[in-house]
Amino acid sequence: MATEPTAEPTAGSAAGSTAGSGAHPAPVLRQHAEDAFAAELAALAAQDDRPRPERWRLSPWAVATYLTGGELPDGTVVTPKYIGPRRIVEVAVTTLATDRALLLLGVPGTAKTWVSEHLAAAISGDSTLLVQGTAGTPEEAVRYGWNYAQLLAHGPSHDALVPSPVMRAMADGRIARVEELTRIPADVQDSLITILSEKTLPVPELGSEIQAVRGFNLIATANDRDRGVNELSSALRRRFNTVVLPLPATLEEEVEIVTRRVGQLGRSLDLPELPGGAEQIRRVVTVFRELRAGLTADGRTKVKTPGGTLSTAEAISVVTNGLALATHFGDGVLRAGDVTDGILGAVVRDPVADRQVWREYLEGVVREREGWKDFYRAAREVGA
Incomplete structure (x- = not known):
């Protein structure tokens, strides 16, 4: 089971609107994981001498340590983000180091979202490449959309293309996240099949494609109480390695x-x-x-x-x-x-x-x- 500690925001952190000229940025209510735990991530990176997959900020061992907590050789204490069997985290991290996507499955409240955010923060240094799944999630949210003013003025072009978080992750070799995958309509879900199997995203309007560079992978979460809402097709399910996050044991x-x-x-x-x-x-x-x-x-x-x-x-x-x-x-x-x-x-x-x-x-x-x-x-x- 996961725990979700949140570091206290500080004045001057990345923030929302400011009131008036010269006003200090307001502290955000909740920082992204890579900002809230930047000191821990930096300490791990400085002392991490193990092999790292291409474009990973940390080695798989260091990513698992970041999530489960521990003490580094220099005395730095890494707070646990997940309280539960370390093996679960190790399997999840190992999956992301392969060509298989990761599906975090569990009942509501087992911190699937929190774990996915921290995995992306530790691996890519960016947990914001997120698609929020709902019954109304369109295909454009997974693939790409268009700036219609540009499209009408100049026709299909790279300038008119609006990349989705998944497309950006593919191009940059980072981790993309899809929340509540089984809430997304089945036809939109299946737009992930080519991305996960061929590691490409065709753009037929431009006669081109986006090929995923090394470091790209995808973490999806699903609530096992949503079974029967929009079940994953067998073709899509085969592209994922499923890790079940349990309720606390004791x-x-x-x-x-x-x-x-x-x-x-x-x-x-x-x-x-x-x-x-x-x-x-x-x-x-x-x-x-x-x-x-x-x-x-x-x-x-x-x-x-x-x-x-x-x-x-x-x-x-x-x-x-x-x-x-x-x-x-x-x-x-x-x-x-x-x-x-x-x-x-x-x-x-x-x-x-x-x-x-x-x-x-x-x-x-x-x-x-x-x-x-x-x-x-x-x-x-x-x-x-």
Whole structure:
């Protein structure tokens, strides 16, 4: 399972609009991975003496270390971006060093997007060559489009061509990313087949083609709950090596992930660390894990499962929102009441069936759990 720590933006970082002449650039809310972790990437590059594939910024070993964390010979600490089996990362990195594209598959909240961003940042130094998959994604987003003013004025030309992120990655030998591949219509998906198999992108209007240079590859992500939406064709699936990102294996692993991410998000939002945080994080994670599994942590009681995913990402959101509530409207201590509203919103997606599941869990499990009386009372007060 991945963790998604975000470095705190600093004044003067690459930013959006400025107000008035001579104004300092506003700090961005979220930096790209290659900017947020530039110091770690530079330290790895300086001490990386292993073979690097052509146009890679780091060796495969260094890329895996960047994602999983470690300490370098000079004492530099590389923070983990992914908490889970290192072997999963090694397989993903190795895939990108071959001629096969990489498909990251998993349930919502397993940080597929985060892992793909960090892989692209470590390999190419640029994680922005991104195609966001939706039901309305056109073929132009994967292949190329046209500047219609130029096209009408002068006809098809290289100046009128608007390259897609994939075309730019091919020309420059970098990593392209496609998010939510199975959300993209099947005919648009299949425009990737020639790109991935022949490593070329024909431009018939110009009688030419773009050939991928060494260093090019593609990372796609897909939600395995989207099966049946726009299934990949067998021809396209063969062009990918699939790596499944699992949910956290243990309670302690998931607590670590949520704690790390909430801490980073809190700093970026100027939220202080509050007393009670560790206890409430453990409670939120425990509730989510038990409802996901349909079984209490001690294995003694079966519980019904709601319709939602109750992912680690949702747990992070619940706790972060709780921190904001405690900071701005509370007494400066993160309490059960600050997180129960968020838990209710995450669990109860179906107002009838899921609410019944939540009530049975509260009365059958939480009510009898030692040390959870405050959580039980807070959950009842928010309408459970």
